[in-house]
Amino acid sequence: MEILKKYHLSETPKIISSSLPGEKSKKILELQKQIEGSIVSYPKNMPIAIKRAKGSIVEDLDGNQFIDFFAGCGVLNVGHCNDFVLEYVKKQQEELIHALDFPTENKISLIQKIIKNLPKEIRDDYKVCFGGPTGSDAVEAAIKLAKIKTGRDGIISFKGGYHGMTCGALAVTSDIGFRNHISSLMPNVHFAPYNYSYRNEDGNKNNELVAFEEMLTNSHSGISKPAAIIVEPIQGEGGNIVPEDGYLEELVRIAHENDVLVIFDEIQCGFFRTGSFLEFMNTKAVPDIITFSKGFGGIGFPIAGLIYKREVEAWNPGAHIGTFRGNQVSISAAIGALDFIEKYDIAEHTKTIGSYLMDKLELLKIDNPFIGEVRGRGMMIGVEFVKNKESKVPFPEFVKKYRKECFERGLLFEVGGHYDNVLRLVPPLVTTKAIVDAAIEIMKEAITACTEEYMEQTLA
Numbered sequence: 001m002e003i004l005k006k007y008h009l010s011e012t013p014k015i016i017s018s019s020l021p022g023e024k025s026k027k028i029l030e031l032q033k034q035i036e037g038s039i040v041s042y043p044k045n046m047p048i049a050i051k052r053a054k055g056s057i058v059e060d061l062d063g064n065q066f067i068d069f070f071a072g073c074g075v076l077n078v079g080h081c082n083d084f085v086l087e088y089v090k091k092q093q094e095e096l097i098h099a100l101d102f103p104t105e106n107k108i109s110l111i112q113k114i115i116k117n118l119p120k121e122i123r124d125d126y127k128v129c130f131g132g133p134t135g136s137d138a139v140e141a142a143i144k145l146a147k148i149k150t151g152r153d154g155i156i157s158f159k160g161g162y163h164g165m166t167c168g169a170l171a172v173t174s175d176i177g178f179r180n181h182i183s184s185l186m187p188n189v190h191f192a193p194y195n196y197s198y199r200n201e202d203g204n205k206n207n208e209l210v211a212f213e214e215m216l217t218n219s220h221s222g223i224s225k226p227a228a229i230i231v232e233p234i235q236g237e238g239g240n241i242v243p244e245d246g247y248l249e250e251l252v253r254i255a256h257e258n259d260v261l262v263i264f265d266e267i268q269c270g271f272f273r274t275g276s277f278l279e280f281m282n283t284k285a286v287p288d289i290i291t292f293s294k295g296f297g298g299i300g301f302p303i304a305g306l307i308y309k310r311e312v313e314a315w316n317p318g319a320h321i322g323t324f325r326g327n328q329v330s331i332s333a334a335i336g337a338l339d340f341i342e343k344y345d346i347a348e349h350t351k352t353i354g355s356y357l358m359d360k361l362e363l364l365k366i367d368n369p370f371i372g373e374v375r376g377r378g379m380m381i382g383v384e385f386v387k388n389k390e391s392k393v394p395f396p397e398f399v400k401k402y403r404k405e406c407f408e409r410g411l412l413f414e415v416g417g418h419y420d421n422v423l424r425l426v427p428p429l430v431t432t433k434a435i436v437d438a439a440i441e442i443m444k445e446a447i448t449a450c451t452e453e454y455m456e457q458t459l460a
Contacts, residue, residue: 001349004430007079008055011434013410013442014065020408022062025049045403046070046412053080056431058412067439069413069427074236074268074380077295078337078346079428085298088336089329096328101130101321110331113338114307117277122286126307130326133302135267135293136164139230141306141320142289143168143186146228146261149314154226155186156215156260158194160238160418163230163265172230175237190215190223194235195243196418198373198384199392205244212251216258228261228289233279236268239417240382240424242375248285261312263289267304271295272341272429274378275351282377288312298337303330341429350429353436354378357425360440368447370398370454379431382416383423394419398450405446411439 005011016022021029028049032040048060056079058068071077078085096104111128118126131141143155157163157172164170170178171186179185192215193208200207215221233248235241255262264287269279273295276282280290289312293304303326341347358374361383365371372386385402387393399421403413416424427435 001344001432003344004055004349004432005434007082007084007430008432008435009053009057009059010065011057011432012438013057013067014063015408015410017062017064020064021047021049022060022064024061028061045415046407055079055082056428056435064410066407066410066412067435067442069411069425069439071426071428072300073294073414074273074426075294075297075300077271077273077429078298078340079430080299082299082337082340082430084340084343085333085336088332088339089301092329092332099326099328100323101325104328106328106331106335107326110335110338113335117338118307119281125309125311127310127313128305128307129320130303130305131320132304132322133293133324133327133330134164134304135291136166136169137322138267138291138293138304138306139163139169139172139265140166142230142263142265142291142308143172143228144320145289145306145308145312145315146263148319149312150227150259150261152225152227154188154190154224156190156192156212156223156226156229158229158231158235159191160194160196160235160241161191161230161232161265162235162237163232188224188226190226192229194231194238194241195247196238196241197244198241198375199418205247205250209247209250209254213254216254216260225258226260228263229255230263230265232265232269233283233285234269234274234377234380236380236424237416239384239422240376240380240426242377245283248280248283252285252287261289262287263291265291267291267293268426269380271337272347272350272378273380273426275347275354276378277347279377296334296337297330298333298340301327301330301333303327303334346429350378353431353433354381356433357381357427357436357440360436364440364443364447368451370395370451376425379425379427379429381425383425384417385421385423394421396420398454399423401453402446402450405449406442409442409446411442411446
């Protein structure tokens with residue numbers, strides 16, 4: 001879409017430093033190391049100090065420009081510093097910024113837009129509430145609501161799932177690496193297998209569904225009836241895993257037949273990331289509670305909350321409070337992003353460019369012995385690397401080297417997956433075909449360099 005070109009700094013990377021990081025970035029990175037807490041992580045693998053960004057292009061202090069296929073971990077859905085959205089933000093900043101949970105025309109407008117974007121046949125069934133500004137806050141609220149509604153305590157989550165870093169959200173996150181040195185979290189959480197067809201031996205989703213159903217129906221499962229299940233319709237940190245058709249529908253059916261509420265965590269896959277307003281709308285599965293955050297802020301403004309069925313309403317006023325519920329500027333950014341998406345039909349653009357990128361990646365897969373699978377929907381794509389396409393043994397060493405090679409050529413992305421062997425590509429939804437082409441050229445060069453190196457090691 002030619003009109004989207006103006007929303008980017010450029011459509012190609014530009015590396016002018018003799019090495020990365022450049023000298024100015026080095027100084028800031030070193031200062032950060034000295035005075036900021038050691039919890040900092042992203043600059044470890046993408047060592048740059050950022051000066052400015054626009055659209056899908058990030059520029060560091062040294063003037064190097066990078067294609068951003070990371071998008072603030074899937075937050076910048078309509079791109080960095082989108083001028084269209086910034087007009088909404090600037091206007092709101094002059095009128096009102098903080099209003100706790102008092103009603104404003106601004107907030108009511110966003111709620112109405114959210115509900116309007118739901119499928120017509122279920123719009124009247126749902127309400128919206130705002131919580132703290134992060135996805136973890138939304139997950140905590142969803143769990144609390146489910147427990148209050150049912151009077152039960154347990155939660156079933158899924159292997160490979162990521163839901164946040166606060167204690168409740170972390171308890172339903174499966175990666176035990178995040179729990180090192182933490183002796184206790186929210187109790188009574190159990191993990192079911194997620195439908196990961198690439199690593200399912202017989203490629204049949206029924207195995208995971210049978211295992212899940214037995215957790216709820218087998219009196220010897222050791223699991224009391226839970227309050228809810230929480231599941232990502234597409235797993236993000238787990239490796240951008242798209243379940244097989246019908247899996248989510250069956251999951252919801254089984255849960256509801258056993259009087260268990262269903263929470264869909266749409267924090268990463270929602271807000272048009274897959275081409276639909278929410279990912280569940282690409283299926284026939286209907287959840288009871290939906291968490292949202294990340295992309296809802298459009299250009300990086302923090303906002304989070306729940307969309308839930310009216311019949312689930314169970315808490316009284318003040319039962320879930322928070323000082324920064326529904327910041328008015330973030331709300332305006334969300335409204336601006338929704339208006340931008342509607343005006344330029346970004347939903348359709350996401351599907352078109354996502355398919356274009358997937359096709360290009362499939363061509364890379366054909367010629368490379370280490371790409372096991374390319375998967376995804378819209379602009380949420382995973383590329384899984386393995387040592388051998390038959391054995392499917394994960395190849396995180398290759399991916400670590402590959403990310404470095406891509407970074408040095410001007411492409412940013414994150415790595416994830418169960419074995420840290422998956423490229424997680426989540427570009428801004430405004431990414432153009434020209435930007436995709438430039439990114440693919442970088443990926444081709446980098447994959448050739450890495451493949452040649454590892455093939456030589458294998459032969460040696």
